[in-house]
Amino acid sequence: MTPRKIIIDTDPGQDDAVAILLALASPEDVEVLGITCVAGNVPLDLTTRNARIVCELAGKTDVKVFAGCDRPLGRALVTAEHVHGKTGLDGPDLPEPTMPLADGHAVDFIIETLRNHAPGTVTLCPLGPLTNIATALTKAPDIAGRIAKIVLMGGGYFDGGNITPVAEFNIYVDPQAADIVFKSGAPIVVMPLDVTHKALVTAARNDAFRGIGSPVGIAVAQMTEFFERFDKEKYGSEGAPLHDPCVTAYLIRPELFTGRHINVEIETTSELTMGMTVADWWGVTDRVPNATFMNEIDADGFFSLMTERLARL
Ligand code: BDR
Numbered sequence: 001m002t003p004r005k006i007i008i009d010t011d012p013g014q015d016d017a018v019a020i021l022l023a024l025a026s027p028e029d030v031e032v033l034g035i036t037c038v039a040g041n042v043p044l045d046l047t048t049r050n051a052r053i054v055c056e057l058a059g060k061t062d063v064k065v066f067a068g069c070d071r072p073l074g075r076a077l078v079t080a081e082h083v084h085g086k087t088g089l090d091g092p093d094l095p096e097p098t099m100p101l102a103d104g105h106a107v108d109f110i111i112e113t114l115r116n117h118a119p120g121t122v123t124l125c126p127l128g129p130l131t132n133i134a135t136a137l138t139k140a141p142d143i144a145g146r147i148a149k150i151v152l153m154g155g156g157y158f159d160g161g162n163i164t165p166v167a168e169f170n171i172y173v174d175p176q177a178a179d180i181v182f183k184s185g186a187p188i189v190v191m192p193l194d195v196t197h198k199a200l201v202t203a204a205r206n207d208a209f210r211g212i213g214s215p216v217g218i219a220v221a222q223m224t225e226f227f228e229r230f231d232k233e234k235y236g237s238e239g240a241p242l243h244d245p246c247v248t249a250y251l252i253r254p255e256l257f258t259g260r261h262i263n264v265e266i267e268t269t270s271e272l273t274m275g276m277t278v279a280d281w282w283g284v285t286d287r288v289p290n291a292t293f294m295n296e297i298d299a300d301g302f303f304s305l306m307t308e309r310l311a312r313l
């Protein structure tokens, strides 16, 4: 099978970093056309820095990395240094990147790439707030019908929220953008907290990453060790949830995940529930399904895939 062409839209973030590494390690499954950065976990100057650090760590300095939107559509930027540290990529001691950013704006790259490829052949993989994707859809509405799929990390239903009681970080940071994306008509697959909180890096899984013995394996172990403290303290969980790698793992092994095709709407007006993914899991409305919302993962299969692939880099 020819590899699926993807654009990774991201705000690295240690878990974004691992998601990118998994994709770069899997050329027979995915071809990374470009990485588009957005403000989210940390401001844009750091997400563009971190994305390039990750490419260099993987030895893939030819990947195009673009800077995108530096703030949400209609709200002030909320960041997550309390989870990811001051740089967003705290943990390993990695060199400053030397590869340059690609010329042009991330939003234009997304639009041009979708227009220059046959309809239904480019998949978008958002791992952060949806600002770049929504801006592209607004600027060029014709691209909605050309997107093969949007596979994104965001939201939650059974697990509620992680930044407010009901909102997950990526959706909360830019609810207007999420609303545009969920109403775009493009096929959407969602990896919500319900799934990602089951993808935990236990001590044994962390040992497996470290046991790879390569700079990538050791850096991944150090990254997950750094950001596990947040979830351990908050949820009493066994380790760090690998949120964003669920997106790239789905592209490689979709059978690791199960969910339902349902209607998902985004709360954009109430401050109390801002950014909530109102998921009609039980089909209690007649609203038209617009997203496949996952809720189960084969966690052992997921971590075997991660370890096997990361060992290639
Ligand atoms: C999401 O928010 C970020 O902190 C992570 O990188 C992930 O994309 C989890 O809520």
Ligand code: CA
Residues within 6 Å of the ligand: 010, 011, 012, 013, 015, 016, 041, 127, 128, 244
């Ligand atoms: Ca992210």
